[in-house]
Amino acid sequence: xxxxxxxxxxxYSEVGESERLSVLDTSALPAHIAIIxxxxxxxxxxxxLSRSKGHAAGVDALRETITACVRLGIPVLSAYAFSTENWxxxxxxxxxxxxxxxDTLIKELPLFHQExxxxxxxxxxxELPKKxxxxxQKGLRETAQYGNxxxxxxxxxxxxxxxxxxxxxxxxQGYKPEVLTEDLFAQNLYTEGLPDPDLLIRTSGEMxxxxxxxxxxxxAEFYLTDTLWPDFSRSDLLSALLAYQKRNRRxxxxx
Ligand code: IPE
Ligand code: IPE
Ligand code: MG
Numbered sequence: 001x002x003x004x005x006x007x008x009x010x011x012y013s014e015v016g017e018s019e020r021l022s023v024l025d026t027s028a029l030p031a032h033i034a035i036i037x038x039x040x041x042x043x044x045x046x047x048x049l050s051r052s053k054g055h056a057a058g059v060d061a062l063r064e065t066i067t068a069c070v071r072l073g074i075p076v077l078s079a080y081a082f083s084t085e086n087w088x089x090x091x092x093x094x095x096x097x098x099x100x101x102x103d104t105l106i107k108e109l110p111l112f113h114q115e116x117x118x119x120x121x122x123x124x125x126x127e128l129p130k131k132x133x134x135x136x137q138k139g140l141r142e143t144a145q146y147g148n149x150x151x152x153x154x155x156x157x158x159x160x161x162x163x164x165x166x167x168x169x170x171x172x173q174g175y176k177p178e179v180l181t182e183d184l185f186a187q188n189l190y191t192e193g194l195p196d197p198d199l200l201i202r203t204s205g206e207m208x209x210x211x212x213x214x215x216x217x218x219x220a221e222f223y224l225t226d227t228l229w230p231d232f233s234r235s236d237l238l239s240a241l242l243a244y245q246k247r248n249r250r251x252x253x254x255x
Contacts, residue, residue, distance in 0.1 A: 003073030011071040020238055025245055030198035032076040033069065036212055037062065039204025039228030052096045057230035059104050066151060068234040070115045076150045076194055080212050084158030098128060101155060102135040109142060116148035122190035123157030159214030162190055191216055199244045203229045221247045
């Protein structure tokens, strides 16, 4: 379903939301929002639950964010789900996450079909358990034709690994140093063909990139919130967008 102001107003129709939505300029939204979904573990610990419960609750927040972005007509949403450094966590947690990725994708495929969202995966999938890889391949196949929004899921993703991979690809293709440009480099990143993120959101109060989209975030606006990822709602997304629209993006220029 293409962008519709009416559908958007139906989606943000609760008390307080409509007023805030009315000040949002829907013609000046980010082309790409990147999110570091952080704080699942702390959310769970705060209420005496296991970290796994926090990750499961994080899925609900992602679902709501995807739906909101579709309603807003955001073309690309990237979500950091598992970093190259997250293998250092206890095996039990890593195994749980890999299973959760597979189970969630199967469960949520109808949403992708309904909203015509294309799935894209970035990161080294070859290191994931076979079952997770197979499920991801199924998700990619089944959603390849959609163009309403692209959901970029970063799994076993690291910005440094991506930069090294791009360099290797360029060398393998035999390019001479003098023809190497920023554009050529970008074409060899996982995110080839996608616009750079305009807005980076990180939840849970941390103020670092944790190896996410190092090349692509060069001029993104940062929105950091103390809200823990499972608590992140469509209303928080609206707050992020309103803050984004107040920024003065100079890209190095002077008045
Ligand atoms: C983010 O939540 C999810 C992943 C990294 C997989 P965390 O699991 O990092 O939660 P905290 O930071 O420990 O609270
Ligand atoms: C970043 O969160 C990775 C994801 C959200 C998937 P982490 O929780 O792993 O980051 P650090 O360790 O606090 O930097
Ligand atoms: Mg964390």
